[in-house]
Amino acid sequence: MTGGGVAPVDLTVNGEPLTLLAGPGATLLDLLRSRAQLTGSKQGCNSGVCGVCTVLVDGKTARACLMLAADCAGRTVVTIEGLDDDPHAAVLGEEMAKAGAVQCGYCTPGIVVALTDLFRRTAVPPDAAAVRHWLGGNICRCTGYVSIVEAAVRAGQRSVGADIEARAP
């Protein structure tokens, strides 16, 4: 950041209240990667197309590369690192690993965040059509999506509705 214009932003990241310095034009993704050292959210296209920076903001899927850091003041952000103990993400991870749905891994954190959000929102396990629709904003250049969608459907059958307690954010 070029000297002046750097401003502190107060927000909650993965349950922890943080004050992070943001330069003018800095995005939430810049803040997470450079200031909070949370590099699980990736930088892919910086135009909100590829989905590798997907995070949850106030409980909803968002593109960290499109959100200005200054607009995140007071918000609650959950990144892939914040899903470490999430039961949906754990089941999804098992199924994705088993299905060969993880290749280069660059899209993987964004997809896990997006699908965890889907699993939290739904009372019934999503079918393939619902998963594909939900992943419309997450590009994968390696797998051709079939293994990801099939793994997500299986994970949903195992985890959605299985334990209501676990679905609390």
Add this chain to the structure above:
Amino acid sequence: MTATPDAIGKRLPRRDAADKLAGAARYTDDLTRPGMLHAAILGSPWPSARILAIDTAAARALPGVKAVLTGADLPARRWGLFVYDETPLAAGVVRYVGEPVAAVAATDLATARAAAALIEVDYEELAPVLSIEEALKDGAIPVHPDFDGYEKRPDLGFERVNEIARQEFSEGDVESAWGNCDVVVEGVYEVPSQSHVYLEPVSAIAEFDRAGKLTVQSANQSVYKVQATLSRALDLPMSNIRVATPAIGGAFGGKSGVTIQPLVAHLARATGRPVRLTLTREEDFMAMRRRHPAIVRVRTGAKTDGTLVARDLDIVYDGGAYAEDSPAVLGFGLLMARGPYTIPHCRLRGRAVYTNRLRAAGFRGYGNPQVTFATEAQIDELAGRLGLDPVELRLKNAVEAGGRWIGGQTITSCGLSECLTEARDASGWTGKRHRAGAGAGADAETGGKRRGIGVSAFAHICGLLGTSATVRLLEDGTVTLATGAVDLGQGAEAVLAQICAGALDLDIGRINSAPVDSDAAPYNWSTGGSRVTYMAGRAVVQAAGAVREQIVRHAAELFECAPADIEIRPGGRAGIVGVPEKEIGFGDISLRAHYRSGGPIIGSGALVYDGEAFDTKEALIRNYPFERIGTYVFGAHVVEVEVDTVTGKVDILRAWMAHDVGRAINPTEVEGQIQGGFVQGAGYALLEELLWEDGQPINPSMMDYKVFGALDLPLGLHPIIVEDPEPSGPFGAKGIGEPPLVGAAPAIANAVAHATGLRLRTLPMTPERVLDALDAAAIRDPEMPAPDRDPEPTPGA
């Protein structure tokens, strides 16, 4: 070793998945170094211009800027793969829009980018060469006026201005063969520039220590290629360069040579500090690499019974502004241009040319997708003319094991016919093929949608050059495997560990894979050319074999018997044959070796691809840079599509993709390559094209250059694994990385032709091109509503 070790053929989950799923895998841009500077580049705004002056004063004056470099600051040392034509920053002239002209290192990224924007460059615009036609016309402007003075290894025979390479593979007598043909088809096919769009943009971190040793961490496909090129670019001995590899976010050929590493190393040298440069997506689109667009002219002739007789093919690849892989891409395309068929008379010629567009380079398929799109279309065109079933025509002419490839090599294993019949039978080909696709009457019932089914058959190679591996037995009997095979995300680590586990009859949990680092890992030419499973796998089997020999020797000494009486048992034990209770664990043997006798157990394997060489008595082979390339691999795709004659959109409904992989070491990983490769090829067929207007890239962003998303594709992409074991392969395995892409576009095009009766000879088959073809053929039902061909832009979009 036992015939079928437990680890081989198992669907074992990958060990790197857990970190990747947790966001804990570290890619280059995730890493920092103490005191690290951030870099930014300034790209050329012109496709061709002379640099008259560069004013960096304002950039240098910005607080936080530590170095500003231009081409004039760097030594005049050019590098390349065959033609040494590249520099880290434009030297005197720019040759494509986006070519790096200056670079800045600063204490933070925002400052570096702000400084780069303050650099003023005074250009004298030159007339650019923007197409293959312009490159080759009489009186063409040379893209590289100093081309004759460049070093070339080897010199590949250039005849005209802007030719990077000119090559030929010919057999028989094609001119007189046309008289023996009952049917001849002829066509010109055009294929586009596809961008790799690996999701991780190119990134590198470089730093020098005080003794002058350079360490570079970067997204790459070969630490050794990067090390060798850095040596040349920076005039450093290779022993002073360490190249390491964090996780790689996809590559597909786009990270196979050096990319930005020399530039970042120069910035580190200039500042004395670690420097990181990560390209923006736009910079990556504009300044990295792409698939060669090409124009293919082909003529193929056959007898009425379908026997293929002759083919004449002439291809020109647009290599862009720098030669890079172009000579090898051209040669490989020609080697594939006969297709997987016996055609006695072939003349296969081609050129790669310079233009003032982004350099083209290796991209999954390496010259083969361009050629195979054209040649597989012609097989279907012949089938149509002869009234033969396209699958039957292919089966009739398919090569077999023991047959010859063009150039004279013996085909050592071949599951091509099985791939064709399996894909045909699984797809319900016969019934679907006979369903009328192009009947005009169908449109009213289907809302203008027509279904079609198409097939392709194709080949590729795995092999190429040198590789090596070491296997070390640790004190507890577990193993550290080291290879130079960078894992691009395709699972190289998993598959090689599985091969090692198989070769030692151990559980994979006892195999540790060392990171790929040029300071420690054994040499591997590259992760490319579908070669790692086959080539590095062979080196791993050799190295494990050397370890087995030492284990057997120790056991024989301990049990006081002949080595021939010792067997390796599953689970890490050696024992006396026929005496189950006489056995000792690898751990005890390893302790003995470490502390008492013989020394620590380490085995190594090393080889250069050693298959049969081309037979230059049988074939005319002109200017080809290799004596041998690899072992042949085969596949066949059947694809069902639906063409919407109202909108022109082509939807893939289902695909059956049969691939002969020799032996699937891990079927799940093989299927991942097949599905992922097919989808990338489907993008090539239907969607993806880098576009330029007057030399300016017009879609260098993921907003404008679309790739397929999850909603665009069906779930019915069915991989079919065919196993015809390759005698030279590790446990019979061959490569699979590239072929699934190669076979996608031709099968889709053949399905579109079946659906509509129209042969589209230009990729991608966008809705606009499909509608144009339908209009030209005037078969679109006039009753159907006219599609909105040129919609008004959405407000605010």
